[in-house]
Amino acid sequence: MREIHRILVIKGVYRMVVIKAENVTKDYALDGQVVNALRGVSLEFGSGEFSAIAGPSGSGKSTFLHLAGCLDTITGGTMTVDGADAGKMSKQELALLRRNKIGFIFQAYNLIPVLSVEENISFPLTLLGINKKEIKERTAKVLKEVGLADMAKRRPKEMSGGQQQRVAIARALIKKPAIILADEPTANLDSTIGREILELMVALNKSEGTTFIFSTHDTMVMDYARRLIRIRDGQIESDVVK
Amino acid sequence: MHSQGGTKTLVKIAYRNIWRNKRRTAFCFAAVGIAVFFIAVYSGYIGGMISGIRDLVQVFDLGHVRVVSELYEAENEYMPVQYPVADGKDWRELAESIKKVSGVRAVFPRIATMATLQESTVKHAVLWGLNIEDEMAANTFNLTNRDDGLIEGRYPAPGANECAIGHVFAEKAGLKIGDRIPLKTVSAQFSDRMWSPVITGIFNYDYIRFDEKYIIVDFERLQRLLVMGEGTQQLIIFANEDRLSAGITAEVQNILGDGSVVTEWRDNYWVAVMESVAPLYTAMFLIFLIVASFLIINTVVMIIHERIKEIGMMGCLGMTRREIVTVFFFESLFLAAFGALTGVLIGGAVTFLGAHYPIRFGDLYGDTFSEMPMNNAIFTEFSLIKLFQAWLMGVVIASLFTLIPSLKSAFVEPVEALRR
Ligand SMILES: Nc1ncnc2c1ncn2[C@@H]1O[C@H](COP(=O)(O)OP(=O)(O)OP(=O)(O)O)[C@@H](O)[C@H]1O
Ligand SMILES: [Mg+2]
Numbered sequence: 085m086r087e088i089h090r091i092l093v094i095k096g097v098y099r100m101v102v103i104k105a106e107n108v109t110k111d112y113a114l115d116g117q118v119v120n121a122l123r124g125v126s127l128e129f130g131s132g133e134f135s136a137i138a139g140p141s142g143s144g145k146s147t148f149l150h151l152a153g154c155l156d157t158i159t160g161g162t163m164t165v166d167g168a169d170a171g172k173m174s175k176q177e178l179a180l181l182r183r184n185k186i187g188f189i190f191q192a193y194n195l196i197p198v199l200s201v202e203e204n205i206s207f208p209l210t211l212l213g214i215n216k217k218e219i220k221e222r223t224a225k226v227l228k229e230v231g232l233a234d235m236a237k238r239r240p241k242e243m244s245g246g247q248q249q250r251v252a253i254a255r256a257l258i259k260k261p262a263i264i265l266a267d268e269p270t271a272n273l274d275s276t277i278g279r280e281i282l283e284l285m286v287a288l289n290k291s292e293g294t295t296f297i298f299s300t301h302d303t304m305v306m307d308y309a310r311r312l313i314r315i316r317d318g319q320i321e322s323d324v325v326k
Numbered sequence: 327m328h329s330q331g332g333t334k335t336l337v338k339i340a341y342r343n344i345w346r347n348k349r350r351t352a353f354c355f356a357a358v359g360i361a362v363f364f365i366a367v368y369s370g371y372i373g374g375m376i377s378g379i380r381d382l383v384q385v386f387d388l389g390h391v392r393v394v395s396e397l398y399e400a401e402n403e404y405m406p407v408q409y410p411v412a413d414g415k416d417w418r419e420l421a422e423s424i425k426k427v428s429g430v431r432a433v434f435p436r437i438a439t440m441a442t443l444q445e446s447t448v449k450h451a452v453l454w455g456l457n458i459e460d461e462m463a464a465n466t467f468n469l470t471n472r473d474d475g476l477i478e479g480r481y482p483a484p485g486a487n488e489c490a491i492g493h494v495f496a497e498k499a500g501l502k503i504g505d506r507i508p509l510k511t512v513s514a515q516f517s518d519r520m521w522s523p524v525i526t527g528i529f530n531y532d533y534i535r536f537d538e539k540y541i542i543v544d545f546e547r548l549q550r551l552l553v554m555g556e557g558t559q560q561l562i563i564f565a566n567e568d569r570l571s572a573g574i575t576a577e578v579q580n581i582l583g584d585g586s587v588v589t590e591w592r593d594n595y596w597v598a599v600m601e602s603v604a605p606l607y608t609a610m611f612l613i614f615l616i617v618a619s620f621l622i623i624n625t626v627v628m629i630i631h632e633r634i635k636e637i638g639m640m641g642c643l644g645m646t647r648r649e650i651v652t653v654f655f656f657e658s659l660f661l662a663a664f665g666a667l668t669g670v671l672i673g674g675a676v677t678f679l680g681a682h683y684p685i686r687f688g689d690l691y692g693d694t695f696s697e698m699p700m701n702n703a704i705f706t707e708f709s710l711i712k713l714f715q716a717w718l719m720g721v722v723i724a725s726l727f728t729l730i731p732s733l734k735s736a737f738v739e740p741v742e743a744l745r746r
Contacts, residue, residue, distance in 0.1 A: 155642060156741045176646055183644020190744070194639040198342035203335075208643055210335045255643075 092130040094311075094325055099130025101164075102262050102295055103152050108161035110147050110318075121147040123318040124161065129263070129297060134289045136309030137299045144318040145299035146267050152297065153186050153265045154178040166262045183211055187256025189266035189298075193248040195240040201251050202227065202236040208259045222258055229291075230254040230284060246277035250284065257288060266298035270305055282308045336649060340656030343629075344664075351661065354622050358665030359672070361618035362720040365611045366673025366713055370680065372607060373707030375700075376600045378469070380568075382533060382699040383594045385465050389434070389562035390571040391578060392589050393424075398559065399587040405439050405452070408514045410557030412582060417558040420582070424563060427577045429570035432464050435558035437548050441541065444508040444522075448499040451491075453511060454540045455548030458482060464564060470532040470684060470703040479503045479527035482544050490527035492537035501525055507541065513553045521551055532702040596699055615720055619662075619727035626658050626731040630738070637735055638743025647736035654735045658728035659721070666720030674713045680706030 092099045110122040121144045129135060129152075137145050150156045151163055154170050155178075163170045166185045170178065187208075195204050206223040214222075227233045230250040240248050249269060256264045266285070270278035286308060288294050298305075306312055314321040344351050384390060394402070397409035412420055421433040437455040458481045461467075468475035482488035491501065501507065508522040523543060531537055549558070563578065565571050571590045579588040591597060630637070640650050684703035 150741050150744075153642070155744075156739075179641070179644050179646045181644070182642065186644070188639075188642040190639070190642075192635070194635060194642075196339060196636065196639075198339055198346065207335065211332050211644060211649075213332060 092128055094130060094133070097130075097132075099132060101128050102131050102133075102166055103127070103129040103297075104162075104164040105148075105152065106162045106164075108148075108151060108163055109159045110144075110151060110156070111159045121318055122151070122159075125315075125318070125320055126161075127313065127320065127323070129295065131262070131295050132289070132293045133295055133297075133311055134286065134309060135297050135311040135313060136306050137297065137313045137315055138301060138306050139299075139315035139321075140301060143315045145301075145315060147318075148315070149265045149267050149297065149299055152263075153188060154181050183208070184259070185262040187259065187261040187264040189249070189252045189256050189264060189269045191268040191271045193240070193245070193252050193272075195248060195251055195255070197240050199239075200236065201232060201238050201240070201243070204240065204251055205254045205258055208255060212259065226254045226258045229257070229288065244277075245273050246280060249273065249281050253281070253284060253288070257292070257294060260292075261294075263295040263297065266296060268299055268301075270300070270302065275304060278302075278305065332649070333652065336652045337656050340653050341660055343653070343657045344660050350625055350628075354625055354661040355665035355668055357618040357621040358615075358662050358720055358724055359669035361611075361614040362666045362669030362716050363673040363676075364614060364669075365719065366670050366716040367676050367680075367706070369607065369611070369712055369716060370673070370677030370706040370708060371704070372600075372604075373709065373712060374680065374705045376597070377707060378701045378704055379594075379596050379600060379699055380591065381469050382701055383591050383597055384564075385467060385469065386531075386533065386536065387699065388589055388591045388594060390565040390568065390591050391563040391575050393420075393561040393563070393578060393582060393586050394559065394589075396585050396587055405559075407437060407439050407512075407552045407554060407559055408516070410514070410554060410559060411561055411586060412557075413585070414555050414557030416556035417561065418556070420558075420561060423581055424561065424578055427574055427581075429565050429567070429574055430563055431566050432460070432564045434461055434464070434562045434564075435545055435549075435560070436562055437545065437552065437554070437559040439511055439548075439552065439559075441509040441511045443499070444510060444520075446499045446501075446507070448495065450539070451495070451509070452540050453509075453548060454542050455545040456542060457545045458542065459484070467529070468531050469701055475529040475531045476527055477530045479525070481527050481542065482523070482547075483526075484544050485547055486544065487521070487523045487547070488526045488543070489523040490529050490542040491525055492540055493528050493530045494534065494538035495540070496525075496528050498538065503528065509541075511552070513551070515553050517553075519551055533699075534702060535699070594699070611716075611719065612723065615723040616727065618665075618720075619724045622658050622661050622724055622728045623731050625661065626654060626728050627734070629657070630654065630731065630735050634738060634743045634746055637738045638740040638746075641738070641740030641743070650738075651732050651736045654732040655725070655729060658732060659725045662724035662728065663721050666717045666724070669720065670713050670717040673716065674708070677706045677708045677713070681708035
């Protein structure tokens with residue numbers, strides 16, 4: 085099943101290909117009408133990249149992230165995620181691929197409200213069946229990395245939006261995923277807090293080598309990206325590495 | 327892929343989830359709780375009634391096994407004395423051979439016959455001849471207080487012209503200890519017999535049929551009065567345990583042959599009726615629970631709707647359908663289990679009280695039910711097994727019914743859920 089990892093050279097840096105979209109299309113049926121959300125998108129993302137997908141509302145940013153994250157099935161083309169052909173996998177296999185390889189961060193944080201900060205963060209590892217001791221160590225480490233070491237016992241609703249988003253980042257980060265997909269991670273936050281979150285992501289990208297792809301239509305957020313992909317009407321408009 | 331730790335966390339999430347909307351949870355607890363409460367109390371009450379009837383039938387009517395002659399059985403409503411067991415053979419010999427049957431604890435002779443009272447406002451009574459001392463030692467005649475029921479005086483002495491009457495009888499007829507009761511009865515040879523025994527005791531069995539109509543006399547004295555030789559009208563056999571009665575019945579029938587009718591306590595009409603309606607009660611309980619389950623079903627449907635984004639997020643985290651259903655199923659299981667526990671605790675307390683402080687049924691309804699062998703006081707049955715069964719029934723039915731809406735959560739597509 086698994087193809088040999090391709091190597092990508094970007095600005096003189098060799099990177100393993102984590103996501104490879106080839107001529108991907110996605111159609112939705114809406115009230116009998118077909119919406120072409122993506123019309124032939126081809127993109128490659130290498131490990132350790134820090135990329136942003138920008139575009140106006142309805143341009144297909146979320147759609148692309150969902151497909152790259154194996155949350156949905158493509159209509160046409162091929163989508164290879166960490167060497168596996170996502171188009172050929174069952175729902176169960178896709179779920180397990182997400183569990184192992186992919187971290188998500190959402191605009192609305194989407195934490196489990198009945199779990200404490202540390203329980204939320206360690207949950208992905210629990211699902212992976214990792215032993216308690218290791219879970220404890222890794223949770224403590226990640227909590228420190230996102231600057232929430234003193235809030236471990238709090239519940240999400242006792243925290244600010246920025247703090248909740250840090251928890252979400254920690255939860256995505258803890259399983260050392262091949263890639264973290266962030267759909268407008270700062271859209272709910274004011275600009276100062278938004279900057280803090282982005283700086284945290286940049287720092288983690290540097291220190292841990294975590295691959296990030298995030299979507300946005302905020303120019304401030306775009307400035308942080310080292311690769312900026314513009315999308316419009318389901319098609320790539322430009323793809324620039326800074 | 328599935329680990330113990332993972333499931334534990336899912337159950338933890340489910341448990342905490344039930345407290346997210348306390349009022350809704352309280353309603354679910356109440357629905358299942360009330361249903362289970364009724365089941366616990368009702369089955370305790372039915373159980374108490376059945377065991378009450380069983381006790382009465384055993385003590386007053388059949389023992390565990392009763393022997394009469396075929397001819398007696400044919401006319402039993404007239405309480406004939408001319409058809410003794412085994413054609414009037416000495417009852418002691420019969421008893422000796424019956425006592426050899428394994429499981430037999432005691433064998434007593436009894437005679438019951440009608441009497442007409444001569445100088446009384448109460449015109450009719452039943453003369454009941456017992457080996458009083460032996461019978462009192464072997465059984466409790468007042469099943470409410472668990473004693474011999476004597477409230478005044480003493481029981482008649484062997485062979486004496488003495489009798490004991492019920493307190494209701496005494497009151498109605500204006501009789502007291504020391505008074506005589508002039509009465510007339512018919513002997514085994516169809517001759518009129520006059521007798522006027524002295525009242526030496528007044529009893530209260532809390533059983534209206536006996537308290538208002540029965541005159542207890544010594545067995546041998548009555549046997550002589552009725553010219554029955556050494557014979558007896560009935561032989562009452564007591565077994566060591568209820569469940570031995572069927573075997574004893576068969577063996578005794580074998581010993582005595584065709585001329586005798588051997589009846590087991592279980593064959594009593596009322597006992598049979600009570601036992602045959604048991605499935606009906608179970609069906610009724612099931613309906614209670616199914617109705618209560620609808621509230622949980624509705625709650626689960628609402629919960630899934632409300633938490634659709636959360637379900638989507640669970641999908642993003644890579645939880646499988648099975649794991650997501652597990653969370654919702656356990657949540658409804660907790661609702662059912664705690665609700666049922668509340669019901670069973672309160673129901674258990676009620677049946678516990680009822681097992682010590684009986685309902686005075688007779689006081690409420692008078693002798694409306696005098697046809698039925700029913701003690702004036704009904705104790706509920708307090709049984710941990712039955713309470714556990716009521717709880718289990720609640721949990722199993724409610725969770726079976728809520729499995730269906732829980733499954734719905736598996737079909738939530740993460741992408742769809744996230745778009746909400
Ligand atoms: N499930 C769906 N059913 C029908 N149409 C859909 C569905 N999901 C997305 N679309 C359509 O596909 C197009 C792309 O949507 P998408 O959510 O990817 O846009 P977006 O770039 O993320 O926009 P926004 O910035 O508003 O989040 C839109 O026209 C949208 O209406
Ligand atoms: Mg979007």
